[in-house]
Amino acid sequence: MSQLEISNDNQVYVNTPNDPSPLLEVWRRLKKHKLAMLGGAIIISFIIIALFAPLLTSYPYDGAVLEDRFLPPLSEGHIFGTDDLGRDLFSRIVYGAQISLRVGFLAVVGSVIIGTILGLLAGYYGKWIDMLISRIFDIMLAFPSILLAIAIVTILGRSLTNALLAIAIVNIPTYGRLVRSKVLSLKEEEFVMAAKALGMKNRRIILHHLLPNSLTPVIVQGTLGIATAIIETAALGFLGLGAQPPTPEWGTMLADSKDYIQLAPWTVVLPGISIMLVVLGFNLFGDGLRDVLDPKMKQ
Amino acid sequence: MKKYLPLIFVVVLVAALTGCGVSQETSDGADDSVLVFGRGSDSVSLDPANVTDGESIKVTKNIFDTLLDYAEGSTEVVPALAESWESSDDGLVWTFYLRKGVKFHDGTDFNADAVVFNFNRWMDKDNPYHQGNFPYYGYMFGGYKGDEGHVIKEVVAKDDYTVEIRLNFPQGPFLSNIAMAPFAIVSPKAIKEYGEKIGEHPVGTGPFVFEEWVRNDKIVLKKNENYWLEGYPKLDKLIFKSIPDNSARFMALQSGDVDLIDGVNPDDVTLAEKNPALKVWLRPSMNVGYLAFNTEKPPFDNVKVRQALSMAVNKQAIIDAFYNGLAEPAKNPIPPSIWSYNDDIQDYEYNLDKARELLAEAGYPNGFTTDFWYMPVPRPYIPQGKKIAEAMQADFEKIGVKTNLVTEEWATYLEKTGNGEHSMAFLGWTGDNGDPDNFLYVLLDKDNAVAPDAGNIAFYKNDELHDILIKAQQSGDIKERTKLYRKAQEIIHEDAPWIPLVHSTPPLIGKKNIVGFVPHPTGSDKFVKVEFGK
Secondary structure: OOHHHHHHHHHHOOOOOOOOOHHHHHHHHHHHOHHHHHHHHHHHHHHHHHHOHHHHOOOOOOOOOHHHOOOOOOEOOEOOOEOOOOOEHHHHHHHHHHHHHHHHHHHHHHHHHHHHHHHHHHHHHOHHHHHHHHHHHHHHHHOOHHHHHHHHHHHHOOOHHHHHHHHHHHHHHHHHHHHHHHHHHHOOOHHHHHHHHOOOOHHHHHHHHHHHHHHHHHHHHHHHHHHHHHHHHHHHHHOOOOOOOOOOOHHHHHHHHHHHOOOOOHHHHHHHHHHHHHHHHHHHHHHHHHHHHOHHHOO | OOOHHHHHHHHHHHHHHHOOOOOOOOOOOOOOOEEEEEEOOOOOOOOHHHOOOHHHHHHHHHHOOEOEEEOOOOOOEEEOOEEEEEEOOOOOEEEEEEOOOOEOOOOOEOOHHHHHHHHHHHHOOOOOOOOOOOHHHHHHOOOOOOOOOOOEEEEEEEEOOEEEEEEOOOOOOHHHHHOOHHHEOOOHHHHHHHHHHHHHOOOOOOOEEEEEEEOOOEEEEEEOOOOOOOOOOOOOEEEEEEOOOHHHHHHHHHOOOOOEEOOOOHHHHHHHHHOOOEEEEEOOOOEEEEEEEOOOOOOOOOHHHHHHHHOOOOHHHHHHHHOOOOEEEOOOOOOOOOOOOOOOOOOOOOOHHHHHHHHHHOOOOOOEEEEEEOOOOOOOOOOOHHHHHHHHHHHHHHOOEEEEEEOOOHHHHHHHHHOOOOOEEEEEEEOOOOOOHHHHHHHHOHHHOOOOOOOOOOOOOOHHHHHHHHHHHOOOOHHHHHHHHHHHHHHHHHHOOEEEEEEEOOEEEEEOOEEOOOOOOOOOOOOOOOEEOO
C-alpha cells in the first residue's frame, strides 16, 4: 500500500518467504471481518440495483397515474405498492439508489480532492499558509454542517446539483484536517528528511511521498463519509432543498409521504429503510476498513 | 454530522406526537367547556379592520360583532349590533337602528358614537386613529375618503342608537359588505388607549373576551358573561392553537390535545370516519382554487396557449385523488353557491390531442419550458399544492410543456406573485360576503392588476370586462347585476386567464360530542352556540 507500511511489513514478516502484496493482505484481513463483509455486500447489492435500474423496473419513476394511488405492497405487479401519485414505489426506490449513490460518491470525491490538496499545502508549508487554511477550516467547522449546507443551497438555489455541491463543500475541512495532521507527522519521518537532503523538489516530495502515505485515513474517512453524504442529501431533500420533483430522491420521498404515515405507511417506511440500509452498509464497511488498515491491528 | 439527521427525525416525531408543545389546559374531562381549536398558523393581528388573512379573522370574529352578520351556514344578511335597517328609495341613505344595552368588554357603552368613530377611523386617512392600511375597507368601498370611487360619503349619529350612512352612489353589495368580519366595531376607548397596539389588545362586544396571546402558539379567549344574546355563549373558554403540520394537527386531535381542527388532509377524512370518537363537518363551498397564467409574459400572452393548457388538466382525477372527492371541478371563477353563477358555460374538455393542436397553432408545436409556482402551505381550496402541481406537471409534459416546480415561503410567495414575478402560479380565494363582485372584481379586474399586492395575479386586463364589472358594482338591481355577471363569466371563459380548478368543500374534524357547530362558508366561525354534549 505504501512505502512506510511495506517497510513495517518486512520487519514483521521477516521469515515469510513469499510476502503477499499489501492490497492482497488488506483483502485477506477484510475477509475475516464479518461485519465489514456484510457492509460490503449491502453496498454491492445497492450498486447492482442502481446500475441495472432500467432492467429491474417495469414502471417509470415519474408521471402520475392518479387512479392507482396507494396500492398496497404486492398488488398488481407493484411489489412495493404505489405512492400518493400512483407511481410505482419499487421503481422510485431503485432509481433513488442511483441518485443517492451517485451524490454520495461524487460529494465525497469532491471534498476529498479539495480537502487533501489544502491539507497537504497547510501541513507541508506551514507558516501563514497553514494559518490561513486552518482558520478557514475552523470557521467552517464552527457551523453545524447541515446548517451550513442549508445556507449554501439557499444561496445557490434548490436543486440536486447544488445540494451535492453544498455537501461537498461542508465536508472539505474534515479531510483537510486529517491530511494536515498526517503530513505534520510524516514531515519529521526519516524518509522525508532524506528526500529533502537529496535535494528533491517540494512538488515531488508532496506527490510521491506525502500524498501516498497520508491516504489511508482518508480512505477510511471517505468510506464513512459516503454514508454521511447520503444522509445529508436525504436531509436536504426532506427539507425540500435537495432534489426537486419528480426526481425520486429518498429524502424527498420521505418528506412527501410523511402525511400518509397512518394511511399508507409503506410509502414512508420503504424509502426510510433504503436510506438506513445504504448508510448502515457504508458505516459497517468503513469501520471494518479502519480496523483492517490500522497498523496497530496487525498480528 | 450524521448526528443531526436522527435529531431532525426525533424532533419531527416528538412534534408530531405531542402536537407541538404544551397541552396542559386542554379539555380532558376535568372542564368540558373549554374548546381548543387547532389550526395551521397564528393570527397576524387582532385588529379586524387591519388584517386580510383568514387566521386573524377566525379569532376576531369571536371577539367582535359587526352591525350586520351572516346567518348560520349561509351568507344571508341578518341583524347583529344593528337590530334593523332601512334605505332611502334611491339607495343613497341607509339608516341602522342599533341594539340597546350592549357593552364593550371594557365596560363602555356601545352606541351610535362608537359606530361613527369606527367608520371615520377606517375611511379617513387624516384621522389620528387611522393607523395601518385598512386594506379591506379600500377593497370593498372603492378606496378612502377623497378618492374618486369612494362609496361612503359620511356616517352620522342621528341619536344615541340610530346611525345614518350616506353614500356617494348606490352600491349593490352594500349590506353584504357591512356584514363582513373586518368591519367589526371596536371599543373607541380601547383604540384611544392602545393606538397602534390595538391589534394586541382587542376589545369588542363579541361572545368572547380576549385573555392571552402566546405568539405562534395559542390565543386564549374567555366567555363574555354579559353577551347580548341571552344564555350564550355556551363555552367557558375558546383557545386557538397553531399546529402548522396537517398530520401533526390530526394526531393532536386523535390524542385529545385539541377538540376541533381545520386544514385537514383530505385523505385523513377516511381515517376520521372510521374513528367512533370523531366527527367530520364539511364547510359549505364558497371558494375557488386556480392556476393563474401571467398574461403579461410570453408565451402566456397568447390566448391559444392558455386554452391549450386548460385542455390538459384532468380536474376530476385531481379531485378524486387529492380532495377525497370533497370538491367539484370549477369552470367559472365564482362557485355555484353564489348567485349569477353561469351554468351554461361549457368547460374546456380534457383532450390532449386538441391541446397539442392549439399549441401548434399558437406557434409552439414542440411545446416550451416554463416555471410552475405552487404554494408551500395547505390552503382550503388547494390542500396539497405540491402534489397537485406534480400531477399537473405530468399532464402538461404529455403535450410538450415542461415545467419546473417553484415555491417560496408563503409570505414571499404572495409578495412575488403579487409583483408578477411568476409565469404561472397556484392561488385561490375564499369568498368574504357571498357577492360575485367579491370574486370577479377583486381577482380579475384590471383595477386590481397593479403590482405590488395585485389581487389579479393573472395581470389580466380587459376593458370590456372592466366596464361590465363597474356597472354591476354600482347597480342596486339584482336582475341587472345577474345579467352582467353572467356575461362577465363568458368573457373570462373565452380569454382563459386562469385554469379554474376546483371549488372545494373543506372538511373539519372534531370530537363527536361537539354540538351546535355549523361551519360558515366564509371560513371563519362564530362559536356562540357551540358546546359539548353528552
